[in-house]
Amino acid sequence: MPVTSWSTTASANATADSASGIIFSEGQAPSSLNDSMRALMAVIKGDFANSLAGTGYQKLPNGLILQWGTTVGTTNANGNFVITFPIAFPTAVRTVIPVNGDQEVITLGAQSIGVINSVTTTTSFAVSVRPNPGSGAGFRINWLAIGQ
Numbered sequence: 001m002p003v004t005s006w007s008t009t010a011s012a013n014a015t016a017d018s019a020s021g022i023i024f025s026e027g028q029a030p031s032s033l034n035d036s037m038r039a040l041m042a043v044i045k046g047d048f049a050n051s052l053a054g055t056g057y058q059k060l061p062n063g064l065i066l067q068w069g070t071t072v073g074t075t076n077a078n079g080n081f082v083i084t085f086p087i088a089f090p091t092a093v094r095t096v097i098p099v100n101g102d103q104e105v106i107t108l109g110a111q112s113i114g115v116i117n118s119v120t121t122t123t124s125f126a127v128s129v130r131p132n133p134g135s136g137a138g139f140r141i142n143w144l145a146i147g148q
Contacts, residue, residue: 044061048060048061051086051087053086054069054070055068055069055070055071055086056068056069056086057085057086057087063091063148064146064147064148065087065089065146065147065148066144066145066146067085067086067087067089067144067145067146067147068142068143068144068145069083069086069142069143070101070140070141070142070143071083071140071141071143072138072139072140072141073127073138073139073141074136074137074138074139075129075132075133075134075135075136075137075138075139076135077134077135078128078132079128079129079130079131079132079133079134079137080116080119080126080127080128080129081126081127081139082119082124082125082126083098083124083125083126083127083141083143084123084124085122085123085124085125085145088122088123089122089123089145089147089148090122090148091122091147091148092122092147092148093120093121093122093125093145093146093147094146094147094148095145095146095147096115096120096125096143096144096145096146097143097144097145098113098114098115098127098141098142098143099113099141099142099143100113100139100140100141100142101139101140101141101142102139102140112129112130113127113128113129113130113139113141114127114128114130115127115128116128122147125143125145127141127143
């Protein structure tokens with residue numbers, strides 16, 4: 001049975017494990033586990049929450065969150081555009097690494113792509129394309145963000 005269908009309590013078996021330890025067998029019903037084990041499984045499920053899509057995230061048990069994506073954006077007059085994270089970082093963004101996701105780097109004239117740190121929040125970040133292509137230029141940015 002998947003972890004997602006386990007409850008954290010059960011009146012049928014709400015006692016501590018015996019001194020002999022915990023023994024699991026394949027196909028064991030969740031109702032046969034005690035409250036402590038169900039609570040542990042709920043924590044594990046929450047600690048490893050993820051969305052493994054092309055733009056997604058992975059939460060780790062120590063609180064670290066990895067997020068990634070490919071975003072096609074259109075620059076403003078300053079050569080910048082904003083990218084939104086799949087989920088908000090609860091505490092802080094530690095680093096964002098953007099790279100040009102387009103094959104035609106020379107054709108587009110994008111010599112560098114950087115993160116504008118003063119605009120980075122727990123929900124989004126902005127990239128700056130240089131030299132400035134002006135308003136309306138479309139760029140594909142692949143990115144990786146790490147935070148908590």
